[in-house]
Amino acid sequence: MKRIVLCLxxxxxxxxxxxxxSAQQYITLGVPTSLKLIEGYEGHKAAQLAVExxxxxGGVKVGAEKRLLKIEAxxxxxxxxxxxxxxxxxxxxxLILDKKIYATVVGNFRSEALLAAMDIFxxxxxxxxxxxxxxxxxxxxxxxxxxxxxxxxxxxxxxxYLAGYMQNMMKHVSSQFGYKKVFIATQDVxxxxxxxxxxxxxxxxNGWTVAGFDKYPVGASDFSAGLMKAKSAGAxxxxxxxxMPTSGILVKQWKSMKIPALMAGxxxxxxxxxxxxxxxxxxxxxxxxxxxxxxxxxKAYPPSVKFSEAYMKRWKEDIQSGHGAAPAYDxxxxxxxxxxxxxxxxxxxxxxxxxxxxxxxxxxxVKFDNGHQLIFGDDPKTAAVGAVFQWQKGTMAVVWPNSIxxxxxxxxxxxx
Amino acid sequence: xxxxxMLIYGLINSAxxxxxxxxxxxxxxxxxxxxxxxxxxxxxGGFITWTLISTLNIPYAISAISAIIIMGVFGALIYKxxxxxxxxxxxxxxxxxxxxxxxxxxLLRYVGLIGFKYSLPVFIEGSVEILGAFVDIQRLLIIGLxxxxxxxxxxxxxxxxxxxxxxxxxxxxxxSLSLGINPDRIASLSMGIGSALxxxxxxxxxxLGTITVDSGYDVLISALSVCxxxxxxxxxxxxxxxxxxxxxxxITAMYLAPHWTMLxxxxxILIILAVKPSGLLGHQKELEERV
Numbered sequence: 001m002k003r004i005v006l007c008l009x010x011x012x013x014x015x016x017x018x019x020x021x022s023a024q025q026y027i028t029l030g031v032p033t034s035l036k037l038i039e040g041y042e043g044h045k046a047a048q049l050a051v052e053x054x055x056x057x058g059g060v061k062v063g064a065e066k067r068l069l070k071i072e073a074x075x076x077x078x079x080x081x082x083x084x085x086x087x088x089x090x091x092x093x094x095l096i097l098d099k100k101i102y103a104t105v106v107g108n109f110r111s112e113a114l115l116a117a118m119d120i121f122x123x124x125x126x127x128x129x130x131x132x133x134x135x136x137x138x139x140x141x142x143x144x145x146x147x148x149x150x151x152x153x154x155x156x157x158x159x160x161y162l163a164g165y166m167q168n169m170m171k172h173v174s175s176q177f178g179y180k181k182v183f184i185a186t187q188d189v190x191x192x193x194x195x196x197x198x199x200x201x202x203x204x205x206n207g208w209t210v211a212g213f214d215k216y217p218v219g220a221s222d223f224s225a226g227l228m229k230a231k232s233a234g235a236x237x238x239x240x241x242x243x244m245p246t247s248g249i250l251v252k253q254w255k256s257m258k259i260p261a262l263m264a265g266x267x268x269x270x271x272x273x274x275x276x277x278x279x280x281x282x283x284x285x286x287x288x289x290x291x292x293x294x295x296x297x298x299k300a301y302p303p304s305v306k307f308s309e310a311y312m313k314r315w316k317e318d319i320q321s322g323h324g325a326a327p328a329y330d331x332x333x334x335x336x337x338x339x340x341x342x343x344x345x346x347x348x349x350x351x352x353x354x355x356x357x358x359x360x361x362x363x364x365x366v367k368f369d370n371g372h373q374l375i376f377g378d379d380p381k382t383a384a385v386g387a388v389f390q391w392q393k394g395t396m397a398v399v400w401p402n403s404i405x406x407x408x409x410x411x412x413x414x415x416x
Numbered sequence: 417x418x419x420x421x422m423l424i425y426g427l428i429n430s431a432x433x434x435x436x437x438x439x440x441x442x443x444x445x446x447x448x449x450x451x452x453x454x455x456x457x458x459x460x461g462g463f464i465t466w467t468l469i470s471t472l473n474i475p476y477a478i479s480a481i482s483a484i485i486i487m488g489v490f491g492a493l494i495y496k497x498x499x500x501x502x503x504x505x506x507x508x509x510x511x512x513x514x515x516x517x518x519x520x521x522x523l524l525r526y527v528g529l530i531g532f533k534y535s536l537p538v539f540i541e542g543s544v545e546i547l548g549a550f551v552d553i554q555r556l557l558i559i560g561l562x563x564x565x566x567x568x569x570x571x572x573x574x575x576x577x578x579x580x581x582x583x584x585x586x587x588x589x590x591x592s593l594s595l596g597i598n599p600d601r602i603a604s605l606s607m608g609i610g611s612a613l614x615x616x617x618x619x620x621x622x623x624l625g626t627i628t629v630d631s632g633y634d635v636l637i638s639a640l641s642v643c644x645x646x647x648x649x650x651x652x653x654x655x656x657x658x659x660x661x662x663x664x665x666x667i668t669a670m671y672l673a674p675h676w677t678m679l680x681x682x683x684x685i686l687i688i689l690a691v692k693p694s695g696l697l698g699h700q701k702e703l704e705e706r707v
Contacts, residue, residue, distance in 0.1 A: 036528065188675040215675040219634055221625035224425045225669030228549070232418045245532040245626045252624075256543040256552035269532035269626075278533050 026070045027060060027345070029332065030101035030126075032092045034079035034109050039132050039324035042295075043106040044073050046325040049314050050332035060336050063343045069336070072099040079109030079132075088113045089120060096124050102345065103127040105331040106324065111135035118142075121151045125347040127354070129331035131156045131324045134191070139371025150351050153372040155327040155334060155363075157291050157386055159191065161376040162266075163198050165289050165386045166239070168378070169264055170203070172388070172400045173237055173287075176409050181209045183235035183261065185226050185242075185250065188215040192241045199239060211235040216242075223250040227259050235261045243268035248275065252282040258414040263287065264388075272296070272320030276394050283391050285412035287399065290387040293380065294326030294362035295319040296396055298387075300404040301380045307362040327374070330361035379403040420547035422670050428555045430662025431562040435617040436635055437642035437654050438565060443491070443610030445649030446582050447603035449499050450506075451491075452513035454614055455636030456520035459629065461487040461615030462622045463524060466534050476537065480619045484612045491611025495604040503603070517636065525629045534627040536619065554623055561620050565613070569651060582606060586649065641681035645688045647698025656696055660684065 031047055033040035051069045054060060059068040074095045078088035088108065095101055104121070107130035108114040114133035118141055121128045128151060130138075136158050142149045157165075173179055182203055186196035193215055203210050211233035214226040227250075230238055238261045240250055248269045254261075264287035269275060271288060273296075296319065297305040307329060311319055319325045338353035339345060359366045364380030377383030378401035388400040390409060397407035440454045451457075461483050468479035494516060502508040538554040545551075573579040584592040585602045593599060625631075642661060646653030661684055665677040688695060 036525075214669075214673060217675050217678045219628070219630055220674065220677075221631070222425075222429065222669075223674075224421070224428075225666060226674055228418055228421045228425070229670065245628050246631075248532050248535075249625045253552075257550040258543070274533050278535050 025068055027062075027067050027339075028099055028101045029069060029071050029335070030092075030095045030099065030104040031071055031073040031106045032076045032088075032095050032104055032108075033073075033106040033132065034077050035073060035075040036077070037079045037109065038321045040075075040079065040106060040109065042319050042321050042325040043131055043328035044071075045315050046311060046319070046329040047071060047105050047332050049311055050329045052314070053310070054332070054336055061340045062345055069332075072101060076108075078113040085110065085113045085116055089116055092117050092120055096120070096126055101126065103129070103335055105129050105335070106131050106328050108133045111137065114138060115141055118149050118152045122148050125151060127151050127153070127335065127347055127350060129153045129155050129334060129354075131327035131331055134159045134162065136160050139369070139373045142371045150372075151347060153331075153334075153354060153368060153374075155331045155361075155366070155374045155384075156324060157376050157384070158373055159195065161386065162289070162291065163195060163202070164376075165388070166195070166199055166265065167202050167206075169287065169289060169388045169400055170199075170208070170237070170239075173262060173264055173409060174208075177236070177262075177411075179236035179262070180207060181211055181233075181235050182237045182239055183211045183226070183230035183233065184213040184239045185223070185230075186213075186215050186240070187242045187244055187247065188217050192243070195241050196239075199241075218244050219246060220244075221246045221249050223253050224257065227253055227257050230261055231257070231259050237262045237264055240265040240267050242266070245269050248279055248283070251286050252279060255282050255284075255412070255414075260415050262409070262411065262415075265289065268321070268323075270391070271322035273318045273396075274320050276391065284393065285391060285410065287388055287390045287409065288322070290389060291323035292326050292363040293385050293387050293404070294329070294364075295322060298398055298404050299406065300398075301364070301385075303360060303362045303380075326362045330363055330366055333359065333361065334366060418670070421549035422666055424546055424549050424551055426663040426666035428551070428558060429666050430659040431559045432621055433638055433642050433662050434655055434658035435558065435562050435565065435620060436614075437639040437646075437658060438569070438651070439610040439613030439617065440636075440639040441610075441643050441646075441649065441651060441654045442569070442613060443607050444643065445586050445651070446606030447495065447499070447503075447585075449495070449503070449509050449513070449603070449607065450640075450648075451494075451607065451610060452510055452636060453494065453516040453520065454513075454610070454639055455632040455634070456517040457487055457491060457611045458614045458618045458635045459524065459627060459632040460490075460520055461611075462536060462618040462627045463529060463534065465615075465619055466536055466627060469536070483619065484615045487615040488608045488612030491614075492604045492608030494611075495600075495607040499607070500600055500604070503600075517632070521629050521632045529627065529629055532626045535625070536623045536627070538623040558620055558624075565616070566651070566655065578602075578605065638681060641685050644695055645681075645684045647695025650695065650697040653695055653697030657684075 031044045048071055051071055055068050059066040074091050076088040076091035077083045108117055109132050111133045184196050186192040200210050212229050247267050254263050266289045270283055294304045294307055297308045334357050338350045341353040342349035364384040365382055367375050369375050375383050387398050389396040389398050398405050399407055399409050443451045464483040465479045468474040498512050540553045543550045543552040573583055581597045581602050584597055585599050589599050642654055642657045646657030661681050665680045668676050668680055
């Protein structure tokens with residue numbers, strides 16, 4: 001009996017030792033984000049896909065050994081209304097301490113949470129490559145104390161790049177049709193009204209007439225008043241800036257009321273293939289600004305085709321958000337390439353390697369500026385790229401930039 | 417032309433508000449219970465319809481009727497198992513129904529009712545031009561269905577035995593009891609019909625937008641404000657208040673700014689409470705106030 005107990009004891013010890021040894025083989029990446037919101041949900045899945053691909057080829061080469069990756073996700077809910085920033089920060093700290101994570105990807109939704117979290121990443125020397133929050137204050141904070149905040153990077157676009165893309169879209173519209181009169185409609189939340197105001201100033205500075213600027217409360221489901229105003233004011237273009245689920249109705253009403261103006265801007269719920277399944281021809285003709293390419297196949301840029309097909313194969317669904325997922329996938333590869341280049345898991349060495357990153361990503365060429373912000377441009381061969389697509393008979397036809405465009409802007413049928 | 421557009425869309429907005437409020441008003445007028453779960457019932461009703469159509473591929477009409485019956489029974493059960501035990505304790509009724517509302521809505525949020533894909537199809541596609549303004553047919557249907565519901569409610573409460581019992585309970589519960597009318601049965605029935613009306617409103621209105629958890633709270637506020645302004649329990653008052661608030665919202669959106677529309681109903685509540693707390697046509701309550 002004694003012998004049996006002893007055997008069992010040693011067997012248990014062996015199993016535990018083996019388990020602990022194998023656990024040490026993993027490099028753990030954290031995904032602290034709002035997992036129930038579409039960008040967080042898809043960002044997590046995109047990062048998981050990258051991890052599985054890397055593990056399938058044997059893992060990450062750290063010096064002489066190969067290590068596998070694994071992901072620990074935590075729903076910090078900072079993108080949901082009413083959740084205090086402190087709660088999100090506690091979640092990140094818990095993830096770092098409990099799960100012993102090496103680095104984080106995806107990260108915060110809200111900019112104030114991201115800015116506060118940068119101190120936590122510095123405290124624990126945890127590398128973070130964020131893919132959602134968009135404030136330009138991020139770069140300012142990195143540059144304010146480069147040594148302290150060097151662990152924070154961002155592989156998605158920021159709000160300044162977004163405004164630039166919107167301006168390019170309007171220049172493109174103007175060059176094709178000669179339009180110079182716009183009506184702005186935004187959701188009544190800070191980021192959208194700020195972007196709208198920035199665009200209003202740009203329009204006025206560039207010879208456009210702003211026929212009106214309406215702000216709609218979150219949850220609004222009737223946009224008829226604004227559309228009537230736009231029509232009576234003779235607006236040629238309507239610039240919508242929305243991310244609430246009900247904003248698709250704006251486009252439905254635009255069509256049913258036959259408003260004679262192009263609809264060109266940003267409506268988050270109409271970014272993916274499910275939008276066409278839900279709204280069908282009602283959204284035909286809408287032009288949407290894509291924050292980062294890669295999440296849907298663009299023939300002119302093969303990495304986007306490869307990624308979107310791989311995502312579809314793994315998760316049996318398309319990516320629906322034009323923001324966050326493709327950068328999350330790239331972020332894992334940026335990190336892995338940097339670890340392999342540094343030949344070590346020493347955070348300081350890996351940070352230096354990330355700063356020197358120059359790789360082909362699914363969002364375009366991946367290079368970071370001095371403030372650790374991914375550099376965006378209009379050609380995926382030279383920089384990461386956002387784009388403008390138009391819903392044309394159920395397809396997302398890229399109309400700008402020219403480097404990847406597959407179609408010209410088409411006016412809606414009732415405008416011809 | 418913009419004036420015609422305003423008149424048409426103001427009418428549609430008013431019809432939407434009236435449809436939203438009728439179920440809430442009916443339940444309150446008969447049972448005296450302010451059903452704060454009304455907004456949640458509206459959303460759950462829409463979600464059940466969506467589920468039946470989208471995941472079980474059941475035809476639209478059958479899905480809609482099933483959802484109306486399910487939520488009607490649910491409303492009656494809320495009365496039977498929860499409200500009946502606390503009836504008359506106003507604060508307890510409010511807390512209980514609001515608690516049910518939070519449980520239902522947050523449960524939907526928890527299971528992932530997020531995103532625009534939760535949307536009901538319109539009954540008839542397309543739009544028509546009226547006085548120079550294009551209006552989609554679904555919006556016109558809403559006006560027609562609102563009128564039908566009001567006529568049906570009038571006929572029900574004036575020419576059927578159960579409907580007369582409804583009015584009896586609403587006018588004087590104790591006397592009705594002496595005439596053999598069971599107030600609990602009628603109150604339970606009114607909660608059921610109120611919930612069914614809420615679901616009907618959801619099925620008619622939600623095709624214009626999407627089914628979102630947060631709009632459950634918005635619907636409750638809209639229904640409550642229309643009923644307070646019109647006079648709680650007064651169907652005619654609800655209709656008048658719907659038109660006042662509906663047109664005020666449309667005019668505000670048109671001539672001021674859309675983001676002020678959310679203040680219109682709140683402002684209307686404030687004004688009516690200051691000037692005539694019983695609401696525009698809340699005569700019975702007005703007598704109580706004087707006493």
